[in-house]
Amino acid sequence: MKWVSLLPVILGVVSVLQATWNRQSAQSIGIMGATVLNSTVLMLSCLAGLLLLKGAGLDEAFRPGGLGQLSWWHFTTGILGFLIIFGIPYSIQHSGALAVFVAMISAQIITSLFWDYYVEGLPVGVLRVAGAVLAIGGAWLANWKSA
Numbered sequence: 710m711k712w713v714s715l716l717p718v719i720l721g722v723v724s725v726l727q728a729t730w731n732r733q734s735a736q737s738i739g740i741m742g743a744t745v746l747n748s749t750v751l752m753l754s755c756l757a758g759l760l761l762l763k764g765a766g767l768d769e770a771f772r773p774g775g776l777g778q779l780s781w782w783h784f785t786t787g788i789l790g791f792l793i794i795f796g797i798p799y800s801i802q803h804s805g806a807l808a809v810f811v812a813m814i815s816a817q818i819i820t821s822l823f824w825d826y827y828v829e830g831l832p833v834g835v836l837r838v839a840g841a842v843l844a845i846g847g848a849w850l851a852n853w854k855s856a
Contacts, residue, residue, distance in 0.1 A: 731798035811852040815845045
């Protein structure tokens, strides 16, 4: 098994930790303060990563000459990132971590099916749809509130 196959699991854990710690930070410095803090550390981490990769001879890590090849919507990813960094802790504050991540997982599964079909040209057969339905059902069961 390659370590890359574990990366989604690791990122799943990291996303819960990041969002819940942001929510805790927001209790002290406000939701926008936590978002600015997070974004500042993110920018510094990106710069450090760029310097490390360039220092290791990986010049492909950043190609500013390719910016002209991007479409306008590629520049909205920063806004989407802001919505994630701001929105998840805000939602957790009002609904709890499990409810937020169950809804997110469901939305990600549905969006991924459409993306694979319409953008990547991958087939979306009965088994893939059934697997998505089972995954969403399992996620919702994990959030079921019994009396």
